[in-house]
Amino acid sequence: xxxxxxxxxxxxxxxxxxxxxxxxxxxxxxxxxxxxxxxxxxxxxxxxxxxxxxxxxxxxxxxxxxxxxxxxxxxxxxxxxxxxxxxxxxxxxxxxxxxxxxxxxxxxxxxxxxxxxxxxxxxxxxxxxxxxxxxxxxxxxxxxxxxxxxxxxxxxxxxxxxxxxxxxxxxxxxxxxxxxxxxxxxxxxxxxxxxxxxxxxxxxxxxxxxxxxxxxxxxxxxxxxxxxxxxxxxxxxxxxxxxxxxxxxxxxxxxxxxxxxxxxxxxxxxxxxxxxxxxxxxxxxxxxxxxxxxxxxxxxxxxxxxxxxxxxxxxxxxxxxxxxxxxxxxxxxxxxxxxxxxxxxxxxxxxxxxxxxxxxxxxxxxxxxxxxxxxxxxxxxxxxxxxxxxxxxxxxxxxxxxxxxxxxxxxxxxxxxxxxxxxxxxxxxxxxxxxxxxxxxxxxxxxxxxxxxxxxxxxxxxxxxxxxxxxxxxxxxxxxxxxxxxxxxxxxxxxxxxxxxxxxxxxxxxxxxxxxxxxxxxxxxxxxxxxxxxxxxxxxxxxxxxxxxxxxxxxxxxxx
Amino acid sequence: xxxxxxxxxxxxxxxxxxxxxxxxxxxxxxxxxxxxxxxxxxxxxxxxxxxxxxxxxxxxxxxxxxxxxxxxxxxxxxxxxxxxxxxxxxxxxxxxxxxxxxxxxxxxxxxxxxxxxxxxxxxxxxxxxxxxxxxxxxxxxxxxxxxxxxxxxxxxxxxxxxxxxxxxxxxxxxx
Numbered sequence: 043x044x045x046x047x048x049x050x051x052x053x054x055x056x057x058x059x060x061x062x063x064x065x066x067x068x069x070x071x072x073x074x075x076x077x078x079x080x081x082x083x084x085x086x087x088x089x090x091x092x093x094x095x096x097x098x099x100x101x102x103x104x105x106x107x108x109x110x111x112x113x114x115x116x117x118x119x120x121x122x123x124x125x126x127x128x129x130x131x132x133x134x135x136x137x138x139x140x141x142x143x144x145x146x147x148x149x150x151x152x153x154x155x156x157x158x159x160x161x162x163x164x165x166x167x168x169x170x171x172x173x174x175x176x177x178x179x180x181x182x183x184x185x186x187x188x189x190x191x192x193x194x195x196x197x198x199x200x201x202x203x204x205x206x207x208x209x210x211x212x213x214x215x216x217x218x219x220x221x222x223x224x225x226x227x228x229x230x231x232x233x234x235x236x237x238x239x240x241x242x243x244x245x246x247x248x249x250x251x252x253x254x255x256x257x258x259x260x261x262x263x264x265x266x267x268x269x270x271x272x273x274x275x276x277x278x279x280x281x282x283x284x285x286x287x288x289x290x291x292x293x294x295x296x297x298x299x300x301x302x303x304x305x306x307x308x309x310x311x312x313x314x315x316x317x318x319x320x321x322x323x324x325x326x327x328x329x330x331x332x333x334x335x336x337x338x339x340x341x342x343x344x345x346x347x348x349x350x351x352x353x354x355x356x357x358x359x360x361x362x363x364x365x366x367x368x369x370x371x372x373x374x375x376x377x378x379x380x381x382x383x384x385x386x387x388x389x390x391x392x393x394x395x396x397x398x399x400x401x402x403x404x405x406x407x408x409x410x411x412x413x414x415x416x417x418x419x420x421x422x423x424x425x426x427x428x429x430x431x432x433x434x435x436x437x438x439x440x441x442x443x444x445x446x447x448x449x450x451x452x453x454x455x456x457x458x459x460x461x462x463x464x465x466x467x468x469x470x471x472x473x474x475x476x477x478x479x480x481x482x483x484x485x486x487x488x489x490x491x492x493x494x495x496x497x498x499x500x501x502x503x504x505x506x507x508x509x510x511x512x513x514x515x516x517x518x519x520x521x522x523x524x525x526x527x528x529x530x531x532x533x534x535x536x537x538x539x540x541x542x543x544x545x546x547x548x549x550x551x552x553x554x555x556x557x558x559x560x561x562x563x564x565x566x567x568x569x570x571x572x573x574x575x576x577x578x579x580x581x582x583x584x585x586x587x588x589x590x591x592x593x594x595x596x597x598x599x600x601x602x
Numbered sequence: 603x604x605x606x607x608x609x610x611x612x613x614x615x616x617x618x619x620x621x622x623x624x625x626x627x628x629x630x631x632x633x634x635x636x637x638x639x640x641x642x643x644x645x646x647x648x649x650x651x652x653x654x655x656x657x658x659x660x661x662x663x664x665x666x667x668x669x670x671x672x673x674x675x676x677x678x679x680x681x682x683x684x685x686x687x688x689x690x691x692x693x694x695x696x697x698x699x700x701x702x703x704x705x706x707x708x709x710x711x712x713x714x715x716x717x718x719x720x721x722x723x724x725x726x727x728x729x730x731x732x733x734x735x736x737x738x739x740x741x742x743x744x745x746x747x748x749x750x751x752x753x754x755x756x757x758x759x760x761x762x763x764x765x766x767x768x769x770x771x772x773x774x775x776x777x
Contacts, residue, residue, distance in 0.1 A: 081730035111730060115632065152633070166722040169698035176697070176722055179732075193635075201635075201643060228642060242640045283640035288705060290641075319706045326706035356699030361664040385703065387710025400677065403711055454673070496670075496755055504755035531756030561752040566733065601730040601749065 076116045081601040083179065084108040087132055092592035094551055095573055098133075105132045107139070109179065111146075123147040133591055135182040136349070138212040145210065146186060155195035162186040165205055167224040167248040170354030171294040171313055172275040172339065175209070183348055186210045187220060199231030209341050209350055216350050218341030222250035244281040249274065252341050252352060259306070259343070261428050267306060273299045275339060275353070288319040294353075296339055300429075302346055303338040304377055307432030311336035313355070314437065324389040331382050332358050333438050335414055338376040358383040359409045359446060364492050365541060365575065366512040366523050370472045372446045378414030380440045383407070400456035409448045413441035413476075444485075447471040464494040474517060488514035502531040513545070520545025535559045541575055564601040569594070630738070630746030632728040636693070637719040639705045644718060646725055649744070654687035655768045656740040657761070660720075660731050662696045663703055668735040671753035676713045678758070688765045690715035695726050695734065737761065741768050748774055 086106040091099035106129055113122045124146035128139040148161030164186055167173040177184040189207020196202065203224045208215035229243035230236045236243075251274045259267050279292040296311040304311075312335055319328040339353040358381040359372040385407040390397035416425050416433035425433045452466040472486040493509045508525040525539035541553040555572035573592045633647035649656065659675075661668035672692055675682075682688050692715060694704045701721045708717050720726055729738070732751070739748040739761070748764055750757070760777075767774050 079730055081732050083732050111727075113728070113730070120632075164722055164724065164727070166698075169701070169721075174698070174722065226643075242642060244641045281641040283705075288640075290702060317702050319702075321706050321709035323709065324712050326710035328703065328706045330702070354698055356697060358699075361699060363664055363666045385706065387707060389710060389712045401712075403673075405710070456677070494666075498755055500756075501759055502756040506755070529754035529756070531754045532750060532752075532760050535752070535754055559752070561750065564730075564736070564749040564751055566751050599732045599751070601732060601736075601751075 076114070078112065078114050079602055080110060080112040082108075082110045082599070084596070084598040085132060086596045087591065088594040089133070089591060090593045092573065094549065095553065095575075095590060095592060097573070097590060097592040100133070102130055105130050107132050107135065107179075107182075109145075118151055118153050120150045120152070121148065131182075136212070136347075138349075139182060141213050143213065145184070145213070157193040159191040160189075162188050162210065163191045163205075163207075165191060165203065166354070167203070167222065167250070168246055168277055168279045168292055169315065170356075171292055171315070171337070172248060172277045172296065172353050173205070173220075173222050173224070173250045174351075174354035175205075176354070181348075184210050185349070185351060188215055197232075199228040201226045201228075209352070211342075211350060216341040218252045218254035218350075220250065220252050220341055220352055222248060224248035241282060241284045244279075246279040248277050250339075250352065251275070252339075254341065254343060257343070261306065267300060267429060269300060269343065270298060273297055273339075286320060286322055288317070288321075290317045291315065294337065296337060299339065301338060301340065301343045303340070304336050304432070305426055306428045307336070307426060307430060309336055309432040311338075313337045324391065326385075326387045328385045329383070330358055331380075331438065333380055333414075334374060334376065335378045335435050336376075336432070357381065357411070359411065359448060360407060360450065364466070364494075364508070364510055366510040366521050367466075367468055367470075367490055367492070369512070369521070369575070370470060370474075370486060370488070372409075372411065372472075372477060375411075375413075375445065375476065378416070378435065379411050379445060380414055380438055381409070381411040383409050398455060398457070402453065402455040405450070405452040405454075407448070407450045409446065409450075410444070411446040413443035413445060415439040415441040443473070443476070444471060445473045445476055460498040462496045464492070466490075466492040466494075468492075484516050486514055486516045488512055488516075504529050504531070508539075518543055518546050533561055535561075539572075566597070566599045568597040571595070630740060631744060632725075634720075634725040634728045636725050637721070639708065639717055639719065646718075646728075649691060649740075651687070651689040653742045654689065655742070655765050656744065657688060657690045657765070658729075658738040658740065659690060659692045660695055660726060660729070660734045660736045661692055662694060662734060663700045663707060664696070665734050667753045670755075671735050671758065672713065673711070674755070674758045675715070676711065678762075679713075679715055682762060682765070686762075686765050686769045688769070692717045693720050693725060694718070695720050695723050695731075697721055697723075739764055739768060739774075742771075748777060 086104060088104050089100035091097060109124055109126045111124045123144055126145040127142040129142060131137060131139040146162045148159055148163055150159040164175045175185055175187045187205055187207035187209055192204045194202045206221040208219060226246040230239055251272055253272050256269055256271055275296040277294040281290045292315045294313045298308040298310055300306040300308055313333060315332045317330040337355055340350045341352055342350050355374040355376050357372045357374045362368045388404045390402045392401035393399060414435050416435050418425050419431050419434055423430050449469040454464045456462045468490040470488045474480045474483045474486050490512045495507045496504060498504045506527040510523040512521040521541060521543050523541040525537060527535060527537040529535045537557045539555045543551045553573040553575050555570055557570035559568035571594050575590060631646055631649055633645055635643050635645055638644050661672055675690060696704055698721060701719055704719060735753045736751045738746050741747045747768060764774050764777060
């Protein structure tokens with residue numbers, strides 16, 4: 043296996059060579075040839091131990107994550123590298139990130155309808171049900187493929203992609219090899235008589251296979267699993283859109299793939315996602331249903347957690363950025379679940395009695411996720427027994443266990459030219475035992491109210507207040523959260539916030555926080571001090587994921 | 603490990619020396635295939651507005667400042683277009699979790715500007731976007747003349763002022 047560090051000098055030489063060649067050309071020639079740009083981010087934190095909120099003592103006192111991307115393009119070529127450093131990784135990130143070096147390098151050649159990439163790349167087939175290579179800096183996820191990718195359009199309306207490589211595994215590569223092929227047909231482009239049709243039809247299909255060499259895994263001493271070395275997965279999708287309607291469906295199937303995640307059962311996995319939407323100006327209605335059964339797909343059989351995922355199984359539930367709602371995020375149960383979602387968005391016209399002078403926007407949604415109804419494969423085998431076919435399950439057959447439900451209504455209205463208000467109410471059911479692994483804890487039933495009030499003081503100065511209340515008899519009890527933010531557009535933001543766990547019978551803790559940020563052009567510096575609850579936090583106009591901690595946090599970010 | 607890092611830094615410093623030069627002539631938009639709201643492939647090198655300014659705005663449904671910014675723009679977008687001929691293109695970096703909700707949201711909220719889908723962040727990466735919201739302002743030659751990250755109430759007025767200046771061919775590099 044070729045390590046990234048071994049080929050580092052080659053990449054450096056390549057870049058220096060390119061730069062040298064470029065500098066030989068006259069300034070004018072140069073400008074039409076080459077372009078270099080990139081971006082940079084540094085997140086560092088000074089930690090203070092805080093036993094009250096469970097913030098541990100950090101021996102290094104300061105931790106830092108940083109990256110720099112450089113992209114070089116010239117004619118048909120693009121090349122890029124990324125330098126990453128985790129010294130040591132911030133709390134909440136996988137400790138296996140620890141280290142520093144080049145984590146990503148690639149060269150792409152593109153000519154007309156043909157494109158080839160050698161090195162690291164990101165790619166997604168359909169909605170990612172059987173293949174998605176992606177990165178998310180804030181979550182510490184990077185499962186780029188290191189190998190080769192080809193994209194090709196043999197005719198108008200046909201797009202083909204092929205990928206082949208090892209996945210990134212922190213500073214190493216996965217033991218398994220991943221290869222895949224995807225084709226997408228745009229029916230309107232393929233059939234002349236439909237080219238002007240108001241209804242657009244897309245069809246797609248993909249196949250992905252992983253190879254991992256045999257290994258000794260024993261259910262009990264003296265026995266070993268007969269493991270499949272090659273595991274294939276297939277998916278088909280369609281998308282039909284007209285002026286008023288959209289229908290999308292995707293089905294994925296994976297052959298037997300015994301792994302640590304599914305408890306070494308030999309049952310094939312499958313998943314079906316159907317979404318139907320109706321819309322016109324100012325109104326939309328969407329209904330979705332999703333069946334997931336044994337769909338974890340990793341390039342290493344014994345891997346648990348977030349690393350080495352070949353596919354992407356996002357939940358149907360909404361992602362929230364208001365702090366108290368984000369306390370209870372849902373994650374797809376890859377071993378099996380049945381999920382439904384409905385959403386209505388309605389904008390009441392401006393200059394009407396109900397809509398007011400500026401109009402009012404209402405969003406209502408409902409999400410429900412249940413367990414999968416599993417039945418035994420025969421009278422003598424318990425459900426999910428290792429080394430067997432596991433269980434039987436029918437499509438969209440919900441079990442008795444409810445994992446998650448959420449009713450959500452949000453009203454957004456501008457009262458006058460200076461005042462804008464967003465109100466939100468949420469009724470939540472959350473199986474904390476299954477979703478967060480707090481075995482034995484009672485299900486959380488919570489009501490959450492949010493008011494987000496924005497008041498304009500002058501053309502560029504404004505105040506914003508965020509008030510949230512969460513009431514529940516379970517978990518840590520009731521919470522109140524308040525935030526006041528003063529902004530001088532477009533550069534400055536000052537905020538003060540507190541989350542108060544007033545309903546906790548044990549400790550009624552305060553999570554206070556002060557923050558300042560300055561943005562200029564594409565650069566931003568943000569400093570915050572205080573206690574941070576786990577979740578997605580939005581201050582000063584941007585959002586990021588933050589784990590529980592106490593101390594001084596610095597974020598520098600720039601694009602160039 | 604030390605040597606390559608020093609070399610990298612040298613390469614980087616010499617590279618930045620002519621970055622500005624390069625951008626002026628080659629235009630600012632790399633060619634990346636994204637999706638339109640009805641699912642078609644769209645090559646970003648084809649983004650254009652007949653010689654008028656263009657605003658590219660990276661957003662996601664879960665990003666509340668992004669939604670505040672786009673709602674603020676939606677309220678005045680018709681006036682902006684009449685006044686300056688500007689075209690706003692909002693680029694959703696929502697992943698598969700919420701990408702199917704973008705079209706119903708756009709219609710339900712009555713947004714009239716263009717929206718493109720970048721579900722695997724390919725365009726976001728090519729444009730070197732770190733955090734959202736991130737806006738780019740392009741001039742008549744589709745060259746990036748200004749960019750800004752984050753949103754606070756009132757930023758939209760500044761953006762309109764810059765669009766007017768760009769429309770009149772003024773230099774806004776000091777803003």
